[in-house]
Amino acid sequence: MTSLRVMSVNIRYDNPKDGPNRWCFRKKSLATLIKEVNPDIFGSQEGWEDQINELKTLLPQYKYYVSAPEWNRKRMFPCVWVREDINIRESNTLWLSPTPVIPFSKVSGSIFPRSTTYVIAQKANTPFLFINAHLDLASEEVRLKQTTILLREIEKVNHKSYPMILVGDFNTTSTSPIYTVLTEKFIDVWKWLELPEEHTFHGFTGRGMRGRIDWILVSSEVIIKKAKILKQTPFDVYPSDHFPVMAELEL
Template identity: 30%
Template sequence: MRRWFLLLACLFGTMPWPTHAADALRIMSFNIRLPAESDGVDYWETRKPLAVKMLREQAPDVVGLQELVKSQADYLAHELPAYAWFGRGRNADGGGEHMGVFYRKDRLKVIESGDFWLSDTPDVPGSITWNHLYPRMVTWALFEQRSDGKRFYLFNTHLPYREQDEAARVKGAQAIARRLATLPAGVPVVLTGDFNTAPDSEAHALLARTLQDAWTTAPRVEGSEATFHGFTGNADKRIDWIFVRGVQLESITSVTTRWNNRYPSDHFPLVATLRLP
C-alpha cells in the first residue's frame, strides 16, 4: 500500500514526508561524494536522483553533509523544497567543499550559525596549518524546534583523509572539543562528520570524553557498522560518526539502500533518532 501511495505522489507531483513520533528528531550524517568524472558510472550526474530518493525515504530533520559542492547543494534544494540549507565553501573565497547543513523548515528554525577552520587561525576563512593539503572546517548552528522551542547545537565536519594526517586529525578533534566546551551548559549537542579515522583512534577518544558515540551507545542499532564502501556496497571502515550530548538517544541506522546496483554515494549515510530533554 505504501509503495502505491508513494507512486501516486510522484505521479501527481507531491511527495509526502513520513511523520515521526512526536518530537523525535532524525539527524543524518552524509558524505555525498563530490562530483568526480573519475568515478565513471558512479559520477554525480548518475547518482543525484538516488541521493534525492534516499533523502525522501529517510526524511531526516537535519543533514550534515560532507564533500558537498554548491552545484550539488543547489540541485538538492531544488528537488527537496521542504528543506532550507546553509554553509560556505572551505576556501578563502567561499568556494570548494561545503560542510552544508540541510534542515526541515517546517520543524526547525536556525537561531544562529557559523563556521570555523581547523587550523591555528580558526576564524580566518581558508586557513591551512598542521600540514593539511586542503582547508578543513566546521559548520555549526543553534536550532530551535518549532513545536516546543527546545534547542540544540549541530556541528558538522570532515577531517583529512591521508594516512599521514593522523596528527592533524587529532588537532582537529582537539579544536572541536575546545569549541564545544564554550557552549552554554545544558544545551544538547550533535556532531556529525566524516572523521577519516578508526573508532580506536586518539581523535575518537578525545571527542568521546565529553560526547557519546551514537553507534556504540544507542539502544537500537541497525545496518552496516562500517560506512565507507567505495561504491561497492562492501564497507570496511567506520569513519563516519554521529556524536551526541544531552539527548535521549533512541536508535542509529546506516542506510545501505541501493537501486539497480548503484549507491547514492561511496559512504553509507547514518541516521540517529533522538529526543531533546
Template identity: 30%
Template sequence: MKRRQFVQACAATLGALAAPAGAAGGAQAAAGTLKVMTFNIRYGTANDGEDHWDKRKDFLVDVMRQEAADVVGMQEALFPQLDYILKALPGYAMVGVGRDNGVRAGEYSCVLYRTAALSVNRSDTFWFSDTPEQVASKSWGNTITRICTWAQFTTPDGRPLYVYNVHLDHQSQPSREKSVALLRARIAARDPQAPAIVTGDFNAGEKNPAVVSMLDGGLFRDTFRTRHPDASPVGTFTGFKFGQVNGEKIDHIFATSEWEIVDAAIVRTDRNQRYPSDHFPVTATLRLR
C-alpha cells in the first residue's frame, strides 16, 4: 500500500472512533460561520504531577465541548489521548498520523472536525525537511521531527476550504523559518485555490521572523490581531502556572482574505486555578465572504 493510501486508511480508522455526526455540546457558531481552535494539549506521557493527563483530561474535554469549535488543530496529541477525546466528544472525527512512523507512533499534529459542519475530500501529512514526503525526516537543525497535517474540506453548501495544522520547532530558528517557507509553498500550490486556514503552535512570538513571514504579501491575516490589535497580555504558554499570561502569543490562527474574521479569543478557562493544558487554546470565528 502506498504511503498516502496508508495515511488515509489510518486516519479513517481513528476517525471512526468518533460517534456519528451530531452536536458536540456547548454553544455552536451561527449558521454560515466556522469556529476554529488551535490547542496544544500537552503530551499524555509527560511527568506533570498534579497536571498529568489523567487528572486533567475530563477538564480538557469539557473546555472543548464548551467552545464547540467546528475545526480543531491539535498539537502534542498522542494516540491514546486522541482515542479518549474522540470517544468523549460525539460528532468529531480526525485526520492525521503520528510523526515518528506515519501511522500511530509519536505526536500527531492532527485536525479534528465536526462531521455535521464539514466533510473531508482529501488529506495528508508532510514532514518539515528537505524531503517532506519521507516519513520522520528532519533537516534544518531540529532534533525533533516536525510535521504539518492538512485537509481539504467541503462545507454543507458545497464550498471547499483548506486547514493546515503545524507544530514548529522549539529550538531551531532556521527550522521554524524554513518550515514556514515550505508551508507557504504548499499552500500556494493548493488546487483548487480555495480559502485556507493555518492553525498551530509556532513556538514563536508575533515578532519572530517565522511568524512575520506568515503575513508577508497579505496572503494571511492573524485572526486574533485583526479583532484585537492592541490586546495585552496575550501569552498562550503557561507551563501550568496559574495566572501566567504575560508571555508571547505563540499559538496562532491565520486565515486568507476570503474569510471575514467575526471574533477571536484566547481561552483562559481554569478550574480551581488549574488549566486543561500548559497552553491556552486560541479560537477564531470566521465567515466566508
C-alpha cells in the first residue's frame, strides 16, 4: 500500500474589497497551513497568476501544474500542486464546455469559463489520476452540464483505469443533483467516514455557511483513512474564505 495525503483549497482571488483579508495579508497564513498539513498533492481553485507564483515562492517543495495559455484578471485556473517526490507522467487543463480543448470556452449560462486540471502521477510505484475542478456559481443546470463534461473527459483520460481522486470547489452541497451524479462513479470520503455535515465556505468570518461545497471524492480502489476540514488560522488570519479540506488515503 502507498499512503497519500491530499488537500483541496479555494484560495480566493485577490479582491481589493477584502480589506484586511486581501491576499497580501493572508498568503503566508495559507502557505503555513499547507506546510503544516504537508500534503503529497493538492488542488487550488481561483487565484490569479501573481497569487499562484507568490504561493510557489512560499512553497518551494511543490511544483504546480496548469495549462494556462493566457493569464489575466478574469481567468482563474484550478492548479494541481505536487511535492517533489511525486513523479508526473501527464498533465493538462481542459475546459468544461462542449469544446474542452479550446481555451476559455464555456457552456451556455456559465458566468465564467470553467476548467479542470489533471495529472497522472506516481508515488513510489503506484500510479494514480488526480483531478481538480471548479464548477460555476450560475445555477444547478449549468453545473450539471459541466459535471457531465467533466465525467466524460475523465473517462477519456483514464483509459488505463488508474485509481482516481477528484477534488474541488463544486459550488453546491451533498443534496444536489451534481453530487448524485458524481457519487455514482466516486465515493465521497466525508460520507464514507460518516462524519457530520459541516460548512466549508465562511466568507472570512469563521462561521460556516452554504453547506459543504468543497469535496474530496475517490474511486472504489482507494482506501479512505481520514478526512478533515481545516480551520486553522496561522498568524491569526484566515488563509481563505473557504476552509481547506484534506484526506489521508491509501492506494
